[in-house]
Amino acid sequence: MKKNTLLLLVAMNITMLCSYADEGRPIVSFCQETESIVESPIQQTLQETRKKLFELTHHDAVVMKNFDNFAEVLQVAFQKEKSMTVQEIEKICLGIDFAAEKHRFQTRKNKERTPYISHPIGVAYHLMEVGEVREASVVIGALLHDTVEDTQTTFEEIENKFGKQISGLVREVTDDKSLARDVRKRFQVISASHKSKGAAQIKLADKLFNLKDLYNNPPPDWTQARIDRYYEWAQSVVDRLPNANDKLHDAIKEIIDQYWEKQISAYTQTN
């Protein structure tokens, strides 16, 4: 092979990798995942959803990371555990597409204003990864859990697209925005003890995500006292939820402990 031909081939390869990298996918996993594409019938669905997400969020790195983590758990559930069917994973991908479209103009409150879809995907991820939940309806409920509360989505729309069970779950975890903020927060505590198991699992994963997020990346305009209050309030909600998932409960206890313990050292250092 001539030197020029070799250089051309190397250049082409780099171009291929770069165009792949442009979609935010870590280059290093390219080869491993090529294998999966061949092996797994869910790979194409996941890739398509990933591509839509990539475009909708303008290549947001956090969103893509959350999606990749979630996709990995889905693949494990499908391929290794055989605990989920192709149809279920396709419906979950529809859930991601739907939620991403609905939340497309919204962001989280953190400094970087991460696209909002990072949250429902993260909640669904915690539900599966930490809580080991494998019920597709609950996972989809997690993906859609903020659509009615925070966008123009209606329960009817969800029922038509995803069925009665999922719209019921979303209804259970949707706050009534016509109420004042204080009353809404109170109502979450009050109503926690009356949730179904699936709704309780979604709420646990939701709180776990938010508590971690506040720990690692709090909104810049939140005072320490406000974060304290969020932690205290979340604990009250969680303590009153039915015991729907020990692993999620334990993980929440751990992050809450970690939050307060971190403050001891901060206090010890400054005093």
Next chain:
Amino acid sequence: MKKNTLLLLVAMNITMLCSYADEGRPIVSFCQETESIVESPIQQTLQETRKKLFELTHHDAVVMKNFDNFAEVLQVAFQKEKSMTVQEIEKICLGIDFAAEKHRFQTRKNKERTPYISHPIGVAYHLMEVGEVREASVVIGALLHDTVEDTQTTFEEIENKFGKQISGLVREVTDDKSLARDVRKRFQVISASHKSKGAAQIKLADKLFNLKDLYNNPPPDWTQARIDRYYEWAQSVVDRLPNANDKLHDAIKEIIDQYWEKQISAYTQTN
């Protein structure tokens, strides 16, 4: 016996009963307790403490009721269970005298502005009645728990009068008033996990009393949202305390549940 003599005797008896009733003691228990006075060597000490309290609080009915409940538990512990000695009960009475004197110009925040001493006595009562604690040092720690925080009392004064163990307990449950309110409240949550068993028991009984008090008799200027936040905060403190007393923990869980459940019915009625 002549009719007039009989009437005179009846009148004298009524006068006696009334003068007794003036000290706030329920007339009905007069005869039963005459018996106890003869039988029990702690009765006189309790009566003297009761009298001081009666004078210091200007005959406050709530204080006297709290004292009578507490005295009853002490008598059961002494006479029936034999779980406390004369010396211990005498020291507990000294604790009541000391705290009542220190808090004499303070009131609770409720509508009636109940004398403050109603609180430490109530906390000591919950500790014994609900928590079944019989360690005199912990009971006295409960009686003195707010003296340093809310009055001019020093730890040295407590150590000189009640010993090192009790002053240590009081130190563990005393907030640093030089800190801002938010920081103090945060510090209670933070430091909860590092409390000794005795201090944790006092804190549990303290929170139980306050939660019940807020439930039954909230300060008139507290909004519902503020009471909510107190409940949420108290739960965070309690959840992080070492598991020092299951019965107190259970009673706290019960009142917290009761608080939120009551609001469901309030919400259901008005909506």
